[in-house]
């Protein structure tokens with residue numbers, strides 16, 4: 001297991017508490033280079049060609065939304081332009097009403113995946129990271145259109161790193177608003193597990209190295225306000241912390 005950080009000066013790999021420059025390409029051949037200090041500035045770990053999100057993939061969230069459980073994965077896309085780095089502000093656009101946080105475990109694709117089987121799906125995964133699927137809830141409720149409600153700039157905080165060699169079967173996920181726990185669950189509760197999601201999506205669209213599959217949010221969603229801070233924490237990966245500001 002290793003944590004791969006993207007920094008302004010390149011990738012850094014951390015394992016057993018030691019940090020090394022990553023020589024090569026995290027999606028291809030790479031090796032540990034010179035020893036370096038722990039990065040002080042980390043960027044979103046990838047710039048994906050697409051973010052594929054899953055809706056209603058936790059029973060308790062579907063229940064709090066008053067929605068029936070989907071018979072198959074409910075997928076939608078989020079634009080890469082929505083990505084913000086760990087520590088950067090989530091901007092609440094003017095005039096859109098309520099904007100919610102949604103803590104999620106996100107999968108980083110490592111190898112090109114086209115029509116892959118469930119049995120072979122996980123071999124296409126590079127690792128896991130955290131994502132906040134920020135959502136303009138009033139807009140979503142108004143007309144059910146996901147892309148607009150979830151596609152605003154800064155609505156996809158991503159990070160802090162890619163954790164390799166970690167199973168997504170039973171990871172604790174927590175969402176804290178201003179230090180208070182608002183979401184607490186485990187990936188054990190996912191209706192459709194990661195292998196099923198990758199096989200399902202890859203039958204529709206090819207997943208490319210660096211693409212993100214965000215696995216859905218558990219119950220406990222709620223609104224964000226200027227001055228707040230929201231932290232997504234996933235066991236074995238780390239914390240994704242973002243302040244909230246009023247946007248234009």
Ligand SMILES: NC(=O)N[C@@H](O)C(=O)O
Pocket residue numbers: 054055056057058061065102133135140215216217
């Ligand atoms: N309601 C809603 O948008 N939910 C999804 O994003 C989800 O289940 O993660």
